[in-house]
Amino acid sequence: MNHDVIVLGAGLAGLAAARDLNAAGADVLVLEARDRVGGRVEQTVLPDGRLVQLGGEVVGQAHTAYLALAAELGLTLIPSYVAEPGRIARATAEGVSAGDPPHWFGPGDEDGHRRAAAAFVALARTVDPHDPWSHPHADALDRLSVGAWLRSEGASPAVVRLWEIGQLALASGSCERTSLLAALRKHAAVPGDDAYAYEDWEGLRVAEGSATVALRMAEQLGRRIRLEAPVDEVTVRPGGCRVRLADGATLTAEAVVSALPVGPLRSVAVTGVSEARLASLHRQRQAVAAKFAVAYDKPFWRGLGLNGLSECEGVLGSTWPQSEGILSALIPPERYGVLLGMPAELRDHELLCDIARLYGDEAHQPFMSALRMWGTDPWTQGYVTQWSPGDVMGVGPLHGTHEPPFYVCGSDQWVAGYMEGAVRTGRAAAQAVLRHG
Structure with missing residues (x-):
């Protein structure tokens, strides 16, 4: 069956593009390699009803495309951890301190x-x-x-x-x-x-959970999303494109929108697109990072006068409170190898030891923890774009632009804020498709 548009990837960018295309009357199909939608946004519900965000969770006042989409979906924006009382903690080899200036x-x-x-x-x-x-x-x-x-x-x-x-x-x-x-x-x-202005970047979160943004878009798209459908090959031709899946099935469309992260996109054979554009796309790199989420009965760090926000020189790079009694943490690229080098069953313990160093022994007793190794997830292969010296000029001004009937979107294709970048570029890609008919 021929479609008007095939969208590769059901993360925020792909869903935002498909939603707008569908609303404009286009016959759109979204292909997603995973068995779920959302990409780097994901959530689970605790027995007591609290939501735990396993992926992206905070935005800020400057993230206008995301805020507008959340409003359209009937979701509620509330203050994030930035409003939490208390002092920041910092952990280094010399010790742990709270507040400013750093020790x-x-x-x-x-x-x-x-x-x-x-x-x-x-x-x-x-x-x-x-x-x-x-x-x-x-x-x-x-x-x-x-x-x-x-x-x-x-x-x-x-x-x-x-x-x-x-x-x-x-x-x-x-x-x-x-x-x-x-x-x-x-x-x-x-x-x-x-x-770095925290209020502009990270001052808000969706009360219903950030993954709900993806889930509500997916509900609107319904059967237009095909899960467990990894793509092997894309052939781009004016007047007709072909997409071949890993199982050998072939689909056709008038246009293709790639909402794949740049790492997985490198594994897709794309023909009919200029060498310069492919070189620009393939030149990007992503930060090989991980996220750790851990749930406690209560926010015990408050008793120490701390707000749950930290900057660290251990395996963890940071922590912050995502909601009542729930901490999030990031593992930066420079420390990702520590986790890869140990048995998987020891990773949570290693990270909990870092949290306990910040906030005390109660940190060893969570009733739920989850680690997402984005850097080695085959469908993500990283976190945000990592712009090393020389990369901006290497990628060049083709970055984030389109070559109809091939369009690109995703957090990698914007400059700042990966959930904002996904929504902003996804909706812009849909507009570009509609302009070119």
Whole structure:
């Protein structure tokens, strides 16, 4: 059977694209390799009714496409962990401390940190987030790492360490392996007075659960979604495209929308698309990261005057409270290998030891925990885009654009905020398909 559009992937991007195409009257089919929809958003329900988010969960005021979609789906946005009272905790080899400044700061480091942040914000104002390649010093900014730039600005080792622990808390890779141009572009897309404004980025969550965004779109699409249907090959031709599944079945459509993460997309044989476009898509890399979610009877860290938010130099990169008594954590790329190198049955214990170091022995007694190894999940192969020095220029201005009848979307194809990026680019891809008829 021939379709108007075949969408590859039933994550937020693919579902958002398919929903808009379907609403416009297009005959759309969504192909998903997993046995569920949602991609990197996923949730489970505890016996007491609490929802645990096993994937993406927070957005912010700057994430307008996501907020608009949530409203259309009748969902409720409420404050996230940013509203939680208490102090941040930081765990390093020297010990654990709470609040600011961090325990390794010495005289002059607070002022140095403020100067570095102000210089970063000022430089970000010179970058067009939609066209960073047009910056007069784009090559030089892309070759420079954030860490190298900080040192060139006179930042002390203690200040660089604070930026590094914060960067790894976000699990997008070390500031020593992050392109300055990429970091500036990200800030330019969500500008603010600080290097990272938590309220703009992470101040909100969906009360009904972030995975409910995907589930409600899937309900609207119904039988237009085909699960357990991994794609092996895509042939793109004007007036007709062919998609071959791993089981040998062949489907045809007038257009194809790829909402696959860049890692899995590299395993799909795509023909009929320019070499330059494929080179741009394949040049991207993803942060090999993991998420850990753990549920307790109560938020016992509050008794220590802590808010559940942490930045760490152990295996964990960070923790934060996703809801009452439930903690989330990220494992950054630099520490992912620690988990891969141990028997799977020991991983939860290793991570709980890091949490106990922050919040005490009660951390060893959760009644539920779940680890999602995104970096080695064959249908994800990573977390957010990791822009190493040279990558922005290497990917080039074809990034996030289309070559009808082949369209791309997904969190990898935007600049900042992976759930926002998925929704924003998914809906934009649908509009582009409809414009080209």
